[in-house]
Amino acid sequence: MSYYTPPGAGGYPQSSPPPPNNLVWAILTTIFCCLPAGIVSIVFAAQVNSKWQQGDYQGAQNASKNAKTWAIVSAVAGVLFGIVYGIIMLVAASETSTY
Amino acid sequence: MRRLAAPGGVLALAAAVVAFVAVVDPNAEGTYPSCPFLALTGHQCPGCGALRTLHALAHGRVGTALALNVLVVAMLPLLAFFWARWTAARARGRPVRTRAGDPRLIWALFAGVVVFWVVRNLPFGAFLAA
Numbered sequence: 001m002s003y004y005t006p007p008g009a010g011g012y013p014q015s016s017p018p019p020p021n022n023l024v025w026a027i028l029t030t031i032f033c034c035l036p037a038g039i040v041s042i043v044f045a046a047q048v049n050s051k052w053q054q055g056d057y058q059g060a061q062n063a064s065k066n067a068k069t070w071a072i073v074s075a076v077a078g079v080l081f082g083i084v085y086g087i088i089m090l091v092a093a094s095e096t097s098t099y
Numbered sequence: 100m101r102r103l104a105a106p107g108g109v110l111a112l113a114a115a116v117v118a119f120v121a122v123v124d125p126n127a128e129g130t131y132p133s134c135p136f137l138a139l140t141g142h143q144c145p146g147c148g149a150l151r152t153l154h155a156l157a158h159g160r161v162g163t164a165l166a167l168n169v170l171v172v173a174m175l176p177l178l179a180f181f182w183a184r185w186t187a188a189r190a191r192g193r194p195v196r197t198r199a200g201d202p203r204l205i206w207a208l209f210a211g212v213v214v215f216w217v218v219r220n221l222p223f224g225a226f227l228a229a
Binding site for chain 1 (some may be wrong): 129132135137144145146149168170173174177178181194196197198199200201202205206208209212213218
């Protein structure tokens with residue numbers, strides 16, 4: 001008994017384009033977004049291409065979603081940190097100023 | 100022309116960021132937030148020094164930029180390539196990726212980033228630190 005699935009099964013024919021691996025966002029959040037969470041999206045970006053090449057189209061779709069999620073997590077965390085930092089600096093500036 | 104609005108917007112945004120970082124010096128204390136990873140752990144993340152690297156590059160100081168963060172300098176041509184490929188695909192109204200590239204390239208990038216991250220925090224790797 002073998003349940004071998006031929007490549008191209010599962011509604012994703014070989015000729016259709018692969019799901020986005022979001023590698024650009026992974027690189028941007030790794031080098032500019034101050035949090036190493038971007039590295040996680042590099043791993044998922046690599047998984048998108050690995051799984052697609054192996055014929056695991058559903059796995060490639062899932063990795064694509066994860067790559068996107070982690071890039072957003074990293075970017076949002078970076079922006080939040082920037083806002084919190086800005087508020088702290090404003091509060092510190094107002095407390096140290098003497099009238 | 101409408102197809103090129105998004106690549107044009109990204110180019111304008113990138114130019115604005117570079118111009119801002121070129122004028123507002125990240126070498127001065129307190130102009131930008133410090134890296135939270137560095138603040139929490141005392142170790143540098145792979146992106147530490149990225150703003151000072153951009154500032155140095157915007158002022159034509161390539162040597163300073165390489166000494167601060169060689170990863171950022173290495174990633175800029177790659178990002179430019181992805182932007183150019185995206186723009187060309189948009190101009191022709193075609194999908195950006197028609198097939199997946201060799202995953203070993205991305206795994207190599209991942210390995211490179213992790214090695215860079217670790218080595219720049221080790222005593223013998225201080226030359227990679229920002």
